[in-house]
Amino acid sequence: MKYTEDDLKKELETKEYEYGFYTDIDSDTFPIGLDENIVRAISKKKEEPQWMTDWRLEAFRHWKEMVEPEWANVHYQKPDFQAISYYSAPNKKPKYDSLDEVDPELLDTFKRLGISLDEQKKLAGVAVDIVMDSVSVATTFKKTLAEKGIIFCSISEAIKEHPELVKKYIGSVVPQRDNFYAALNSAVFSDGSFCYIPKGVRCPMELSTYFRINQAGTGQFERTLVIADEGSYVSYLEGCTAPSRDENQLHAAVVELVALDDAEIKYSTVQNWYPGGKDGKGGVFNFVTKRGICEKNAKISWTQVETGSAVTWKYPSCILKGDNSIGEFYSIAVTNNYQQADTGTKMVHLGKNTRSTIISKGISAGKSQNSYRGLVKISPNADNARNFSQCDSLLMGNSCGAHTFPYIEVKNKTAQIEHEATTSKIGEDQIFYCNQRGINTEKAIALIVNGFSKEVLNKLPMEFAVEAQKLLEISLEGSVG
Amino acid sequence: MGLKDKLLSSYIALEDHLEDDSPLHELRSKAIKTFEAKGFPTKKEEAWKYTSLNSLLKTDYSIFPKQENAIEFKDVKKYFLHEIDTYKIVFIDGVYNSFLSETTHDKLDVCLLSSALNKSKYKPIIEAYFNKVAKDDSLTSLNTAFAKEGAYIRIPKNKEVEKPIEILNFSTGNEGAVLLQPRNLIVVEENAHVQIIERHQSLSENAVFTNSVTEIFAEKRAYVDFYKIQNDGPSASLIDNTYISQDRDSNCKVHTFAFGGKLIRNNLNFYQNGEHCDSTLKGITILENKQHVDHNTLVHHIAPNCESHQDYKGIFGDASTGVFNGKIVVEKDAQKTDAFQQNNNILVDDKATINAKPQLEIFADDVKCSHGCTIGQLDEEALFYLRSRGIAKKEARALLMYAFANTVLESVKIPELKGRINKLIAKKIGVNLGFNV
Secondary structure, eight states: OOOOHHHHHHHHHHOOOTTOOOOOOOEEEOOBOOOHHHHHHHHHHTTOOHHHHHHHHHHHHHHHHOOOOOOSSOOOOOOOTTSSBOOEEESOOOOOSSGGGSOHHHHHHHHHTTOOHHHIIIIIOOEEEEEETTEEEEEOSHHHHHHTTOEEEEHHHHHHHOHHHHHHHTTTSSOTTSSHHHHHHHHHOOBOEEEEEOTTOBOSSOEEEEEEOOSTTBOBOBEEEEEEOTTOEEEEEEEEEOOOOSSOEEEOOEEEEEEOTTOEEEEEEEEEOOOOOTTSOOOEEEEEEEEEEEOTTOEEEEEEEEOOOSEEEEOOEEEEOSTTOEEEEEEEEEEOTTOEEEEOOEEEEOSTTOEEEEEEEEEEOTTOEEEEEEEEEEOTTOTTOEEEEEEEEEEOSSSOEEEEEEEEEEOOTTOEEEEEEEEEOOOHHHHHHHHHTTOOHHHHHHHHHHHHHHHHHTTSOHHHHHHHHHHHHHHSTTTOO | OOHHHHHHHHHHHHHHHSOSSOHHHHHHHHHHHHHHHHOSOOTTSGGGTTOOOHHHHTSOOBSSOOSOOOOOHHHHGGGSOTTSOOEEEEEETTEEOTTTOBOBOSSSEEEEHHHHHHOGGGHHHHHHHTTSSOOOOHHHHHHHHHOOOOEEEEEOTTOBOSSOEEEEEEEOOTTSSEEEOOEEEEEEOTTOEEEEEEEEEEOSSSOEEEEEEEEEEEOTTOEEEEEEEEEOOTTEEEEEEEEEEEOTTOEEEEEEEEEEOSEEEEEEEEEEOSTTOEEEEEEEEEEOTTOEEEEEEEEEEOSSSOEEEEEEEEEEOTTOEEEEEEEEEEOTTOTTOEEEEEEEEEEOSTTOEEEEOOEEEEOOSSOEEEEEEEEEOOOHHHHHHHHHTTOOHHHHHHHHHHHHHHHHHTTOOOHHHHHHHHHHHHHHHTSOOSSOO
16 A cells, blocks of 8 residues: 555544543642642642742742743643642652552553553663652652662652752752743642752663643643752653643643753653644643753753643753853654644853754644744853754645744854754655655655654663654654654 | 934924825825834844844934035045946935936836826826835834835836946935935836845934835846945944835845944845745845844745745954844745755954844745854864965955855846945955955
8 A cells, every 4th residue: 555645644633642541540639729828838738848938939929920921933822820720649649668559550550651660670770750740659769879879859858858959959040030931830839850969970770750740620830950960970861641631731840950060961851741632622731941051061961852732832951151061952843733832942152162062853744833943142251162053844734834943142253153954845756766765655754754853863862762762653653663 | 302202293294295185195194103003113022132223213313304415426426336327316315316316217217206106197106016015014114104205116018227226325414313214116017127226325424314115026027136235334324124026937136235334224025926936135244343234034935936045144343243034934835935045154353243043934845945054263274274375364364254255246247336345345354355356
């Protein structure tokens, strides 16, 4: 049978969300709406110290005065922030010693997601800090990590047990008043991950967190803080899937990375929130603030595979503060049906001899809109700064759109900046070439799409590459071999 | 009283002189209302993110020049392309100067917008074209409200104009600071060919603020070659709004040479309304001191099978600022579009700044669109090569800069103009290139 691009298009349109199931776990959910009392209640519920409550309240006061940003190239019905419940945690919250004690239903959820804790424990060597509806439920490999002095726990635990670290670094990269969603997150964040790698330690395994939005009508407000002390290395993985839901769910996360002198952080994300139905109904609003700061000789590398969410608004950024620091951004964004993605990065060069690389691949199908928006800024003191950016877009069908909005601001004469963007479709000649060599059209499309995104896929850690492939398949099944 | 208020009250004064029933009157009052509502653009607007007009708005400009100022040809000869014969439309402080001009009505119209607006025989043309492609942003609306004078050029079907047309706007500064709002209308009919050179020149140190609007209509198979020379004094600022509507198989080229002025903003907009259009936008920018040049281009691909080519080169010295904001929009129906945009910049001094924002907005799948943007320095190895062959550092640098800008210069079709621009570049870079091109 001949497999053409039209078939692929049809398949993409009719493809249902595979991971759309709902786990029935009791949750204790707060009344809907948001005011200072709710913020206090969240803080109290989490048994937080006074300074944290004050910090949240300060953020809330800023948030009240801010307006939702409208500059992004996305259109959606704005969420009613008073119609959301700001806290939801699985009811049973025991501390497990082994997997047997975990709620079987929860285990089943992970099984269906293809994540077996056992398997990962034994085979992949991945410690998973599972966040299910905002509260950390299980943490594995804690022992191994503890021996090295690595702290990997939920942020609420860290607030209690390592207040000096949290106090010092939280809000240091993304301040409370940074933007509307960051302020909201700072006020109401329910949980998230905290990670600290001590001086000179190379984290022996990939640290990983899986997120799921589980409760209808609850927003997910994750807060992640990763600190790599001098000369340390960590690779952090974040992946997420969410069940089908007809009303829009809000996800406003904040991720802060701190790479001190000579440290390296590799942060990889596979995002597969529910993208909404074929008619554009439902789906997750993903408004995320991710930013890292690099001190001397430090390196931060963001890799993301964005396949889900109805609306994505996400710009993982690097502030290259220290001399000789390096920032990298590798991204694949796939949009289908009525999905809208406005994603990219910011590379702010402050130190001397700083380098940054941006590779962004956008694939749009159906009636979706896919935008790359990025900023490369070279400040007057950033001598010999170097940037290379490449943004490629692939269009499937003519009801979708691909947009590129790069901003380049240079205030130093020794800077060297290259930016390149292309937009194309899968060429008939490319397919013809493959056909001619005995590769059928289906395989050819797979080959081309694969080749198109390979540069980014290659950057994912081994353990994660499989998952990423799997999620790419969901969006572009039949085209990825 | 701020400039905006002054303009609004001046409009009331202008209105008294206008005929009440003219359809243009309606257009003007609508335009002034738009301007009143929108005001001057601020940095908060995305399109003006990198350019602030604040420094211009503080001056107290005279809006209607009171007297007719005369200048001697010998004083301004160097601003004309005097080596060859050309048609000339010359304005001094916004007023037409017949002595310096050379217009015609013989087979083609090279004359004044004021007569086109007022004479009944031009009425059909004004109705069909005037303000038809210009957009209603605040500065264009401001110009529309006050539009009185400018060049009116109409090239009839199949006419190939034998010599270039020069549009020169001089400001004498005799009355202190002045605000000029020239309005040009250019209609190039089917299969007609024309070359136009436009220049704004101030003759004193007094502040000049020019808010110019040019509408160009290129009909079927028309060929338009337009050159903008912006090499003005340190107190002259220019906002150039150019709108080009292209019909099928037409070919339009706009070259912008921005070498001087206090603040220059070029809003260059191309609309490809028919199939197989070809649009070319090229520019060389060489700046020094605190000059600021903002190139804001739009190529709107509406019909299929069209092409567009953009190539902008910039060399920025001292504390100058360069902005490139290029946008390519490809509509859903504009399949088989081939759009290319290139922007290369060299920063020469520490305090110079470049802000680039090359954008693609694409709604059609079968297209070839790309853009490239670089910011860097002269190649040290190339410099070393030249110096090892006995070429002094300054000359070597100049040669490399010249080579850098040459891709744009190459496509200038009028040899005398090319020579002139060569000289300007050599002067700007501060050396004698030692050869003539």
